[in-house]
Amino acid sequence: MMLGVVGQFETGLPPPTRYALSDTHLNHEVERTKNLLKKNEQEWKEDGCSIMTDAWSDRKRRIIMNLCVNSKMGTAFLSSKEYWKPSMGFVYGEIEVAKEEIIISLGGNEKAYKPIIDIINKKMKGRLDSSSHLTSYLLNLYYHYKDPQLQYDPDIMNAVLDFFDTLLCNNFMMQRQVVTIDLLKYKKKVDKFGCDLSIKNCRVNDVEFDPASWCGLFGGTPPHLTKIAMMILSLTSSSSGCERNWSMFEGVHTKKRNRLEASKLNNLV
Template sequence: MVDADWKPSMGFIYGELRKATQEIKGALNDNENAYKPILDVIKEKSSKRLDTCLHMAAYILNPYYYYYDPLAKLDVEADDSIVEILGVLFPGDYELQNQIKMVELPMYKNKLEKFDRPIAIKACAVNNEKFDPANWWDSYGGSAPNLKRIAIRILSLTTSSSGCEIIWSIFEGVSNFKS
């Protein structure tokens, strides 16, 4: 998914990580003693890499998760990431930040105005090769123009595992070194 060529992946990283966590818990019959060591490793490896404000904002702004994953609405930390992103994108422009947070974001979250169209809601119900959340925002986000611009920018980002691959190559070279 990270290096996929078929669609930008930023909008899916955090959500798929949360989904995998829930699947691991379910596969281990919600036995905390069984799943906790696994989740601890995942948390350690993903911390500050796959759970940044940008990843969490992409999760909230991806309607596939926000409209269909009940956990998305309960994720206070992810929801707060929107405020952090607004502060970075519009430093000092508190009027615009407030417009987005208090007017436009609730419109999206509560499926109001153009967000309540049946076609908009159906268009994000399935995450397949055709669903691109940035395109969804371009098509249905017109009643929240400032949030639409932010969502498209964030959800159009691609990700890459090349940083990991470089490290793996270095480690392979070290492990193959013969004196």
């Protein structure tokens, strides 16, 4: 039937390219798969599910993070994201944001949210609440400007003092300069820290916002603290970039297919 329809246009009709055919059929298959997952999505709502992440780096050293959902019906692939942003300055803050959202979504019912928050806190203890995490949390202007009360939190400030005591353990004069002079300027938004451009530049936490670059641009007044802040905010919090995960992506992203866009990679997987 298809050949008959094509024949009506006589000879000379340019055939569709393999790219046009592959995209069309791939998009149809993606829609079919989404429809098949609707039963899973309903089960996720009724009985709950677990979000799983797995990251690997391709041959170009780009970090790809896969997101999957696991439930009684099995594991389903959601999407993949290129993950390049230095994350140390966001780990503790985003966990705090997640805990607040959990409390709100459960209507502030302590009996409902407390077991979940307790599990999160237990998993964080000794792993994601180190002096480095809390110091980078305070030195990330997105959180500091959003919540000025962070600087008065005793747990955070004790962690910050411990961090500088460890980092500058053999240099008392530098400790004194950074903690009693530079840090106070930062907390009080002195000089460039408090200019309009500085404040507006860190109101939104999106892919364009880089707290380390912000410090390099606006943190010139206290150079010692700025240097330390740029160092810690440029750190990653995961070793996933070093992993070579033998997953489906390894089969898809080969030398012959290394020009595939991320969206097509998602659809193929």
